[in-house]
Amino acid sequence: MNAKSNLYRKEKIYGFLFILPPLLGLLIFTLYPMIYSIYGSFTDWDGLGQMNFIGLGNFKDLWSDELFHKALFNTLFMMLGIPIGITLALLLALGLNRGVPGTTAFRVIYYVPVISSLAAVSIMWNWAYNGDYGLVNQFLDLFGISGPNWMANKYTVKPALIIMAVWKGLGYTMLLYLAALQSVSRSYYEAAELDGANGFKSFWHITWPMVRPVTFFIIVTNIIGGSQIFTEMNIMTPTGGPEYASASVVFYIWQKAFGNFQMGYASAMAVFLGVFIFVVTLIQFRMNEKQSFDVD
Amino acid sequence: MLKKKGWFTLLSLVLMVSVVLTGCGGKNNASSGGNSGSEATANAGSKDSKETKNLTFMFRGGTDEQKAYEGVVKKYEADHPNVKVKIVVTAADQYATKLKASITGNSVPDVFYFESGDLKAYVNSGVLLDLTSYVEKNPNIDLNNIWKYGVDLYRYDGSMAGQGNLYGMPKDVGPFALGYNKTMFEAAGIPLPDKDKPYTWDEFIKVAQQLTIDKDGDGKLDQFGAGFNVQWALPSFVWSNGADWLDATKTKVTIDDPKFIEALQFFADMQLKYGITPSTEQAQTLDTYQRWMKGEMAFFPVGPWDMSTYEKLPFDYDLIPYPAGSTGKSATWTGSLGIGASAKTKHPDEAVDLINYLTASKEGMEALVKAKVQIPNLMDMAKEWAADTTTKPANKEEFLQVVNEYGRVLPGHYTYNAEWYNLFYTDIQPVLDGKVTPEEYVKAEQPKMQKLLDKAVEQEAKSKK
Numbered sequence: 209m210n211a212k213s214n215l216y217r218k219e220k221i222y223g224f225l226f227i228l229p230p231l232l233g234l235l236i237f238t239l240y241p242m243i244y245s246i247y248g249s250f251t252d253w254d255g256l257g258q259m260n261f262i263g264l265g266n267f268k269d270l271w272s273d274e275l276f277h278k279a280l281f282n283t284l285f286m287m288l289g290i291p292i293g294i295t296l297a298l299l300l301a302l303g304l305n306r307g308v309p310g311t312t313a314f315r316v317i318y319y320v321p322v323i324s325s326l327a328a329v330s331i332m333w334n335w336a337y338n339g340d341y342g343l344v345n346q347f348l349d350l351f352g353i354s355g356p357n358w359m360a361n362k363y364t365v366k367p368a369l370i371i372m373a374v375w376k377g378l379g380y381t382m383l384l385y386l387a388a389l390q391s392v393s394r395s396y397y398e399a400a401e402l403d404g405a406n407g408f409k410s411f412w413h414i415t416w417p418m419v420r421p422v423t424f425f426i427i428v429t430n431i432i433g434g435s436q437i438f439t440e441m442n443i444m445t446p447t448g449g450p451e452y453a454s455a456s457v458v459f460y461i462w463q464k465a466f467g468n469f470q471m472g473y474a475s476a477m478a479v480f481l482g483v484f485i486f487v488v489t490l491i492q493f494r495m496n497e498k499q500s501f502d503v504d
Numbered sequence: 505m506l507k508k509k510g511w512f513t514l515l516s517l518v519l520m521v522s523v524v525l526t527g528c529g530g531k532n533n534a535s536s537g538g539n540s541g542s543e544a545t546a547n548a549g550s551k552d553s554k555e556t557k558n559l560t561f562m563f564r565g566g567t568d569e570q571k572a573y574e575g576v577v578k579k580y581e582a583d584h585p586n587v588k589v590k591i592v593v594t595a596a597d598q599y600a601t602k603l604k605a606s607i608t609g610n611s612v613p614d615v616f617y618f619e620s621g622d623l624k625a626y627v628n629s630g631v632l633l634d635l636t637s638y639v640e641k642n643p644n645i646d647l648n649n650i651w652k653y654g655v656d657l658y659r660y661d662g663s664m665a666g667q668g669n670l671y672g673m674p675k676d677v678g679p680f681a682l683g684y685n686k687t688m689f690e691a692a693g694i695p696l697p698d699k700d701k702p703y704t705w706d707e708f709i710k711v712a713q714q715l716t717i718d719k720d721g722d723g724k725l726d727q728f729g730a731g732f733n734v735q736w737a738l739p740s741f742v743w744s745n746g747a748d749w750l751d752a753t754k755t756k757v758t759i760d761d762p763k764f765i766e767a768l769q770f771f772a773d774m775q776l777k778y779g780i781t782p783s784t785e786q787a788q789t790l791d792t793y794q795r796w797m798k799g800e801m802a803f804f805p806v807g808p809w810d811m812s813t814y815e816k817l818p819f820d821y822d823l824i825p826y827p828a829g830s831t832g833k834s835a836t837w838t839g840s841l842g843i844g845a846s847a848k849t850k851h852p853d854e855a856v857d858l859i860n861y862l863t864a865s866k867e868g869m870e871a872l873v874k875a876k877v878q879i880p881n882l883m884d885m886a887k888e889w890a891a892d893t894t895t896k897p898a899n900k901e902e903f904l905q906v907v908n909e910y911g912r913v914l915p916g917h918y919t920y921n922a923e924w925y926n927l928f929y930t931d932i933q934p935v936l937d938g939k940v941t942p943e944e945y946v947k948a949e950q951p952k953m954q955k956l957l958d959k960a961v962e963q964e965a966k967s968k969k
Contacts, residue, residue, distance in 0.1 A: 252963075252966065254625065254629070254963060254966075254967060255604060255607070255608055256604075256607055256608070256625060256626070256628075256629035256631060256967070257628065257629040257630075257967050260966070274952075275927075275930075340794075341794075360933075362933065442597075446597065447926070447929065447930065448930060450933045451930060451931055451933055451934070452930050452931075462601070465604075466600055466601045466604045466605075467600065467921070467922075467923075468921040468922070468923045469625050469920065469921050469963065470921075470963075471608075
């Protein structure tokens with residue numbers, strides 16, 4: 209009895225020790241900065257000197273800050289890439305799932321951008337988008353279309369970034385769908401076929417509902433990721449683009465915090481963004497709960 | 505089961521936990537106890553041999569520049585066996601973030617680069633060491649032999665930048681002179697520009713128009729008069745027309761001045777009316793830069809940092825003053841980057857000594873100039889360097905004239921932050937595209953910029969408390 213409880217206690221200690229490193233990491237590198245920045249958002253901190261408490265002043269300023277509105281709009285606008293990416297990825301996955309020859313090769317090809325460094329990809333696309341010598345415009349030239357200078361035009365800079373983001377994320381989304389598709393039992397399709405449904409109908413009534421959890425996962429993670437989009441614009445349009453047309457919220461936060469000595473204000477934006485992501489994700493989970501059903 | 509593997513498990517756990525804890529311990533020290541990781545290494549070093557003093561030096565630059573500075577630091581170490589310098593280097597675009605993070609994290613490097621525009625903020629928050637007394641008592645530093653323009657950039661008296669105590673030394677000065685393609689002029693039979701008398705705006709347009717040609721007759725221009733990036737070249741036109749972004753008190757945005765509007769109109773007209781530059785959509789720096797290097801452009805701004813690249817150009821180029829507006833005088837932007845020391849450094853004497861070696865010593869300067877990444881900081885050395893007309897560009901003297909006579913610092917330098925100034929360029933594209941007139945633009949933009957400037961002034965007042 210005594211020995212057993214001793215062993216039990218020992219295991220408890222070991223268990224605690226094992227989770228200690230990540231726990232410490234979480235406390236020091238996530239929780240502490242988070243609380244610190246929430247506190248900072250109520251101050252006029254410049255990132256160097258002392259912090260003076262100014263209540264909701266920063267949040268009030270956000271309300272009338274044109275550039276913040278622009279950055280917020282840009283961030284939301286660039287999320288248009290999410291449905292596009294999902295559609296393309298699902299189509300590709302459906303195609304590959306039919307067992308076309310060379311499936312593995314295609315999977316690799318589509319996955320290469322996913323594992324490439326985002327910075328390298330951004331630099332490469334920046335060259336491709338160059339108005340004079342860029343690959344994109346040279347390609348358009350073949351069809352007699354003279355393309356714009358993508359990154360220097362406020363109307364094309366966002367679509368250009370969306371195209372790149374879709375291209376970059378395609379392989380990852382496709383692979384998730386491919387896995388989901390392969391786990392759908394053939395028997396459903398056979399049953400549907402007996403009932404006279406095939407083609408689009410069987411896709412709509414079987415495939416789409418069956419991959420629903422994956423779709424949900426992709427949408428949630430993409431919206432969270434999309435809200436935090438930064439590296440692309442930092443490299444491709446280091447000043448925020450023509451008329452600030454490609455600046456994202458995180459980009460603006462970074463500019464305020466590290467360029468203009470307004471750490472407190474930047475913290476307020478970060479808190480706003482955090483709350484925004486939290487609320488959107490919460491709504492999505494609620495909606496998912498309502499619509500989900502079990503197929504047994 | 506557990507007993508058998510107990511030893512191993514315990515050992516690995518102890519190892520893991522101790523690694524994590526020491527990591528955190530170091531972090532805690534850094535945030536509570538003044539200096540930094542460099543302090544820890546400094547202490548460790550002093551145990552081994554009493555004299556060794558450790559400094560960290562953080563800087564940025566392209567690969568050529570990194571190599572040049574690393575070489576100079578090595579040389580410094582060889583000359584000063586009691587000092588060890590740990591180098592921290594980043595690419596230019598990551599530098600500001602890294603430096604500001606190290607300040608927030610209370611681990612400021614002993615010696616580091618900083619932007620002249622950030623001077624006030626750093627001084628007011630006690631980040632920068634006041635170098636004045638150290639420089640005065642150091643017999644090796646002769647401030648009179650260093651560009652006054654450069655030194656003054658790092659002076660601050662508590663209210664106005666440009667005067668008072670010294671908080672940094674110029675790493676270099678970067679006079680942004682105007683270059684022209686000499687070979688192209690000769691081929692077209694146009695008299696070469698006078699290196700002592702600037703073109704008027706009208707003359708400049710006329711010459712540039714003569715050199716804007718469709719060579720192969722395909723209806724597309726393949727040679728242009730000029731290519732100017734608005735952010736770096738517009739100040740030249742505004743200043744030479746007697747206008748500026750700020751008034752003398754540095755608290756009022758003055759872009760609605762008619763002289764300013766005139767200069768902005770002229771800048772936009774170079775494309776819209778006279779067509780001497782590639783269309784604005786293509787006027788990205790990279791494109792005009794490439795056109796210049798391919799010999800497709802008559803006039804193009806040239807900085808000293810480009811000299812090593814331009815050596816291999818397939819044509820001859822030289823420097824002239826910028827075309828002058830209504831003041832009759834040229835003006836241009838001259839950049840600079842400062843080297844300062846942390847106010848909390850353990851070894852201020854050695855830190856200042858290193859700064860001196862990098863900015864004001866003959867040995868250090870010679871090595872850096874040889875690498876062709878900058879012009880000499882020392883005026884006597886610069887004169888000698890400019891007198892050598894056998895290397896390109898022949899009229900290097902122009903660089904020195906820019907620094908001594910007509911170079912200026914960007915308006916953001918004078919204010920607590922440059923947000924108000926940057927906004928001007930964020931919104932300017934429609935003006936260059938001819939969709940908004942300069943007059944409408946400055947009217948709409950002035951209040952927005954003023955609001956940001958007011959905020960910066962207010963911030964500055966707070967930071968002094």
